[in-house]
Amino acid sequence: MIDEILQKQLSAALSEQLKVKIHINDAKSVHGGDINQTFRIGTNEGYFFLKLNDARRYPDMFAAEYAGLEALHGARALTVPQPLAYGQSNGQSYLLMELMVKGNAVQDFWEHFAQSLAQQHRKTQPHYGYPAPNYIGTVRQYNTPYSSWPVFYAFNRLMPLVRMAYDQRIIDQGMVQQAERLCRQLPQLFPAEAPALLHGDLWSGNFMVGPDGRACVFDPAVYYGHREMDLAMARLFGGFDTRFYYAYQAAWPLSPGWQQRIGVCQLYPLLVHMLLFGGNYYNSIREVLQAY
Structure with missing residues (x-):
């Protein structure tokens, strides 16, 4: 789950990115595939998406994913969630990003x-x-x-x-x-x-x-x-x-x-x-x- 040390790191990372003091209110486990633990992070500035995995087994996996999302953003073609922060805490690696909300498909x-x-x-x-x-x-x-x-x-x-x-x-x-x-x-x-x-x-x-x-x-x-x-x-x-x-x-x-x-x-x-x-x-x- 989300321990206090990780909460502090995430709050600091979000505060730096958004230029406003962020407080984490809750972390709800959500379905996000078979590989990572995934959470919806609730804050005073809305919701975000968090992935967790074993930092010892995959120490650079989220750094690589962050870079990949940035590269796709830079292409200005397909929509991708904005990556916000990655790092390690207490043996866990994490990737924090924009939470994408499902919508209804347009005709085309x-x-x-x-x-x-x-x-x-x-x-x-x-x-x-x-x-x-x-x-x-x-x-x-x-x-x-x-x-x-x-x-x-x-x-x-x-x-x-x-x-x-x-x-x-x-x-x-x-x-x-x-x-x-x-x-x-x-x-x-x-x-x-x-x-x-x-x-x-x-x-x-x-x-x-x-x-x-x-x-x-x-x-x-x-x-x-x-x-x-x-x-x-x-x-x-x-x-x-x-x-x-x-x-x-x-x-x-x-x-x-x-x-x-x-x-x-x-x-x-x-x-x-x-x-x-x-x-x-x-x-x-x-x-x-x-x-x-």
């Missing part, structure tokens, strides 16, 4: 969502990657910069998780070899494209209808990568209306052959979910790899 919700994502994807930089490692869920995400997307995807995304799965005896040497064979084919599969600012974990559990009736995204795993990664992730678990995909294609058409690359792009989140939640994703991973 999906079209606007897709157009905003395309606008975000137009934010670019010279290399694929990100200034520091971060996380997708609780899985470490490596962001060493590369000028080639196939090289980045192989060395920073697929093979680290394949090796981790092998070390944990989830997959065998044959599947490792299949993954290596796929990685050798990546340069022929992906046409050259500028790095795009990605949400990185864009599934239906990581967006909501915000108070203005537009999409609000959260829990990012931000990096500069191939924009088909966000689109493939959105398709993986459902929850996105078909209008979303048509509107994105109208706003910024994907390169020819994108349909054939969906499975390859989904391989990374499938590996993440297999490591986090068990072997139920094994068959989906094997099916993708066997195609190559």
